Amino acid sequence: DAGVTQSPTHLIKTRGQQVTLRCSPKSGHDTVSWYQQALGQGPQFIFQYYEEEERQRGNFPDRFSGHQFPNYSSELNVNALLLGDSALYLCASSLGQGAHTIYFGEGSWLTVV
Amino acid sequence: GNSVTQMEGPVTLSEEAFLTINCTYTATGYPSLFWYVQYPGEGLQLLLKATKADDKGSNKGFEATYRKETTSFHLEKGSVQVSDSAVYFCALSDQGGSEKLVFGKGTKLTVNP
Numbered sequence: 001d002a003g004v005t006q007s008p009t010h011l012i013k014t015r016g017q018q019v020t021l022r023c024s025p026k027s028g029h030d031t032v033s034w035y036q037q038a039l040g041q042g043p044q045f046i047f048q049y050y051e052e053e054e055r056q057r058g059n060f061p062d063r064f065s066g067h068q069f070p071n072y073s074s075e076l077n078v079n080a081l082l083l084g085d086s087a088l089y090l091c092a093s094s095l096g097q098g099a100h101t102i103y104f105g106e107g108s109w110l111t112v113v
Numbered sequence: 114g115n116s117v118t119q120m121e122g123p124v125t126l127s128e129e130a131f132l133t134i135n136c137t138y139t140a141t142g143y144p145s146l147f148w149y150v151q152y153p154g155e156g157l158q159l160l161l162k163a164t165k166a167d168d169k170g171s172n173k174g175f176e177a178t179y180r181k182e183t184t185s186f187h188l189e190k191g192s193v194q195v196s197d198s199a200v201y202f203c204a205l206s207d208q209g210g211s212e213k214l215v216f217g218k219g220t221k222l223t224v225n226p
Contacts, residue, residue: 004156033212042117042202042216043157056213090156094212102212104149106156 002027004093004105012111013081021076021108025093029103032074034066037088037107049074050096081112115140119203119217126193126224134188134220136177136203144205146170146179146186147214151200160188160201193224 005024013019025032031050035043045058049068063079072093078085088107095101120135138144148160148170161170166181175190186203203217 031212033214035214040219042204042218043214045213045215048213058213092157092214101159101162102214103159104157106154 004029004091004103006089006091006105006108008108009106010109010111012113015081015083015112017081017112018077018079019081019110021078021089021091021110023074023076023091023093023105025072025074025091026103029093029095030072031094031096032068032072033092033094033102034074034076035090035092036060037090039087043090046076078110083112086110086112115144115205115207115215117203117205117215117217119201119220121218121220123221123223126222128195128224128226129192130224132188132190132193132197132222134201134203134222136186136188136217138184138186138203138205140184140205140207142207143181144207146177147204147206148175148177148186148188149202149204149216151202151219153199157202193222195224195226198222198224 033048034046037043047057052068065077068074090107091105116139145164147162149157150160161172163170163179169178177188200219200221202219204214
């Protein structure tokens with residue numbers, strides 16, 4: 001049973017560019033959330049997708065957008081990259097709304113230069 | 114808004130020492146509380162959880178009790194091992210299990226042989 005898988009694992013982008021990160025939830029899970037973890041900090045909630053709609057959003061600018069596909073996989077897009085966007089981006093999946101067991105992927109390391 | 118405060122690290126212990134990592138929270142209502150662990154280069158793994166006051170979560174020798182009167186969820190282990198070296202995050206989710214997790218900044222634990 002595959003857990004949460006994310007790609008790519010590492011990438012380097014230049015300021016002003018755009019990036020797309022991908023996530024496949026754990027088998028059977030239908031809810032995907034994205035978190036940003038800056039170096040030495042705890043993860044910060046970006047947004048959550050359920051039934052292909054954004055259900056909740058954290059305190060992140062509109063440069064951060066996402067999508068959920070019919071197979072429950074998800075993408076995180078960040079436009080106009082800033083140096084401060086350099087972080088580990090974590091995808092988390094769970095079953096339904098209100099679940100207490102959330103599984104995290106290993107993350108995508110984004111470096112903006 | 115909801116927040117989590119963890120004791121600052123790093124924490125360095127010898128093998129078989131007793132571990133306590135303090136965690137307090139601020140939240141409205143009755144959040145669920147979690148401890149996550151992050152091993153070097155990996156994503157987050159759920160270590161234990163408690164969903165209501167006085168619940169005790171336990172796993173792999175780690176324990177934490179949901180104390181509503183002191184708004185705390187301290188992590189303890191009676192005898193740590195070298196393999197416990199990792200970063201530990203305390204987190205809460207909103208009442209109703211909305212799955213948006215709010216994390217503390219993390220405590221790095223190093224266990225020496």
